[in-house]
Amino acid sequence: MSAATSAQADQVALGIAAARRSRRLGWWYVAEQRIRAMRAYVGTWIGLGLASPFLYVAGLGFGLAIVVNDAQGGQDVGGADFLLFLAPALVLGSAMQTAAQESTYGVFGGFKWVPIFLAMRSSPVSPAQMVVGYTIGTLVRVIPLSIVYVVAIWLLGVTDSPRALWLVPIAWMLVLAVALPVTAWAAHQEQDRGQLNFIDRFVTLPLMLFSGTYFPLETLPWFLQWIGWISPLWHAVDLGRWALYGAPVAAWLLAVHVAVLVGFAVVGFLLAVKVFRRRLDL
Incomplete structure (x- = not known):
């Protein structure tokens, strides 16, 4: 075998190995x-990520807490x-909003503005690996x-x-429950x-108001409580209150909370993969 033929054989072997590695680790390459x-906006990310939690907890927490405690006459809420009642809503509401934002413009842009998903389709990376x-x-x-x-929450004395x-x-569970369905919707556009603003204006914002975040869900009129029942945010926040300070939540309801979050994630993943396949096979 000549040197040229041997070099070509080595290149083919390397290519096959790289393709197999991509099929196995494609999800990691996408991540x-x-x-x-x-990294393009890591400075803003770090600045807002460090400042906003303290501002929200201090502003909404202590400021709103004083008003509510005065109105309640010192009685507990939930x-x-x-x-303490509000703290899980602040943590989880922020996670939901960030997940929805990342999964809207980023996914749409990956098909339209900077078509990175179309480029990935030329590789062994599968649509499911792209979604993951x-x-x-x-x-x-x-x-x-x-x-x-x-x-x-710790440093400001909400709880130790x-x-x-x-x-x-x-x-994390809430991120999966929100990001995957939003990914499926954004990939469909x-x-x-x-319409990319719809998620923020007509989904995440209403859910922040009607998911038992700033007040117990049962204080809403009965004809509005259904919004909370189907909201992944309410299920996560109620689970978070139970985990944080032992809020009275029945065992069967805890199971429902987890099942709903997992259900949103699984259905969202299946829909997202289906839409990715359709878009990439055009």
Whole structure:
């Protein structure tokens, strides 16, 4: 065998090995690409990520807590001091909003503005791996924010219990429950006619108001409580209150909370993969 033939054989072998590695680790390559892309705004990310938790906890927490406690005559809200009642909603509401934002413009842009998904389709990376990798990138974006929120809760004296750490994995569950359905919806959009703002204006904002975040869900009129029942945020926040300070939640309802969050994530993943396949096979 000549030297040229041997070199060609080596190149073919390397190519086959790289293709097999891509098929096996494609999700990681997508996540790595997404994480590297975040470096473009890492300064803003760090600045807002460090400042906003303390501002929200101090502003909404202490400021609103004084008003509510005065109105309640010092009585507890939902089985706890109002600031403690509010803390899980601040942590998890922020996780939901960030997950929705990352999964809207980023996913749409990956098909339209900077068509990175179309480029990935030329490689052995599958649509399912694209969805998994992109979602991992979103988790990486939210995890530090959730941790800083928990630190803010500790430092500002809301609680000194280590149970506050449970809010971080609950935030991860909520991210998956929100990011994957939003990814499926954003991937379905082929033109930007202003509808990308719908998620923020008509989904995440109403959910922040009607998911038992700032007040117990049962205080809403009965004809509005259904919004909370189908909201992944309410299920996460109620689970977070139970984890943080032992809010009275029945065991069957805890199971429902987890099942709903997992259900949103699984259905969202299946829909997202289906839409990715359709868009990439055109």
